[in-house]
Amino acid sequence: MFSFIIKGIFRDRHRWLFPLSVIIVSVAILVFAFSFMDGFMMSFVRQTARFDTGHVKVVSRAYSEMLNQKPHDLALLDIKDLLEDWRVEYPQVTFVERINFGALIDVPDDEGKTLMQADAIVFAIDLDPAGDDYHRMQIDRALAQGRAPRHSEEILISDIAFENLNLKLDDEITLLSSTVFGSMTMQNFRISGVVKFGIQTLDKGALIMDLDAARLMLDMAGGAGEILGFFTDNRFDTTRATSLARNFNQRYTDVDDEFSPVMLSMAEQGNTGYMLQVMDYGTLWMSMAFVIILGIVLWNSGLMNGIRRYGEFGLRLAIGESKRQVYFRLLSEALIIGFIGSLIGVSIGALISKNFVMDMSVYQKSSSILTENLLSTTMSMKVVWVGFFTGLLSSVLGASLAGIAVFNRQTSQLFKELET
């Protein structure tokens, strides 16, 4: 029976050529689009966690209320003992201390007068090459010139800022910011290296300095603006992160103390949660839209085909086939075309996606979303299944709508029709 249907489809070019082509092209586009979205999403999660949010983040309650402003004056202070406790209690998480703050780079001339100034975002991390954060921030990979800081008075600068300020390696710059108590603070640093992360928002004005140097500069003894937590398996999962944060907050957050610690999952931090939701729902909405649009196209194709096969349906009904049988035969044909089309479409989509890399730096100049400049697609079984079932469903949907016409077919006029 199956081979009979197959023969029926492929011996009549009109039955398969258009619907199969539509399904192949659409599924290929869909697979490519989803793999690109997944690639974007993975890059966003990876980079956002690495540079900004962690999988979870611990800050003071007061800090959490102004999270996007990175108010280092509301940082957690003297947290060494607490941090040790958390490391024991939550072994599934690697905690790293960070201080992020805004600063003004002041470049002096030979007489010590201001030559140039520029705004900067400073990332203060543990710059021990054997440490976790050194590798997480991929310092060695990001180094475009020079070397990583070996002393607390050395600093790394992003390549765009380095060029804009006409600096040279080993030049001395002064950083201006405010201490945790709000006083102005100035500190001289020597440029030991230039970094290029491939992320536009960082490359235009980031500085990387040693955590202890930042503590000294900001009068932040034993403190950290943010303590980022990364799951040891390095996989972010919203449910796991939210559950961990809930458990932590029940133990450590004191609602009466605005400087008590509070843990936020990545999804709870600023626009990140919104972005994650948009991405999740985006896949769902996009596949639904494709099913509907493809269904309509294939419905029309089915209707055209139905007109062409009007006589055939009449004859099949006349020789005793029921309308239901004809209808289900049409659905079977659609299922086979959908299956074959989806299979080919997924394969083509996967092939296109395989080596696709897009330079997003042009679009990221005014964007604050952290992703790599070079975005590649990410193929996963989810993408394969979504693409495959979208093709299959739309084919069946189109045929099931077009096939309704079979139930209106009358055989009483059949012979008269056949005569003409």
Place this chain on the structure above:
Amino acid sequence: MKHIALLIAILISIPLAATTPSADTILQEMDKNMITNSSKATTRMVVHSRRASRSMEAISYSMGNEKAFTEYLAPPRERGTKMLKLGNDLWIYDPSSDRTIQISGNMLKQSVMGSDLSYEDMMEETSYTESYSAKILESVTYEGREAWILELEATSENVSYQRRKTWVDKERYVPLYEEWYAKSGKLLKTFTASEYQKISGRWQPMKILFKDELKEGKGTEYIIDSLELDIRIPEHIFSRASLRK
């Protein structure tokens, strides 16, 4: 009868009008009190921030409204930090980096040593008559002192606070309390002066509480421990060279 009543009313109002000076006169009298030819003061600034209270000590010199020099003496972290104002320019010297930086643009909006005062406040023209036009709103008793409430409107766009309400002591012609507003009408800061002392013939507040109303915390107390007015101050103090000395 009507004429007699009118005459009495006029007679009563004449002495009242005579004892209430015009708003402009009040501003002039306030300027006479507040603006000094030169001054030297040792001060303490206690900043009651959201996290903690901190105290800083400084010695300040000023020459009219144009020149001012401040050197921080304590705490150790701030010791040796110096600020110099010359006209519309402001420099800060940081001993740890041995750098002198001119404060300009957005940096002027930043807080001075974490206090409720900004660098812009330090640059502010303190002459009431030059910066504001005034009208008397009402007479009140404030903290046991008879006072007028004056509404001040800035006469130029360059003034940081476009509108002020000031409670002026009727006897001493000094501000007891002020509210500083933005152009939009939003209350930005308050100023509460107390412990007035007459020094070299002028009434001067020995304690001022500044409160940035946009910031959490209990404000900044500015306490003058000693004050000398109209003294001779060597000119070299108001030079950039004195910052690195």
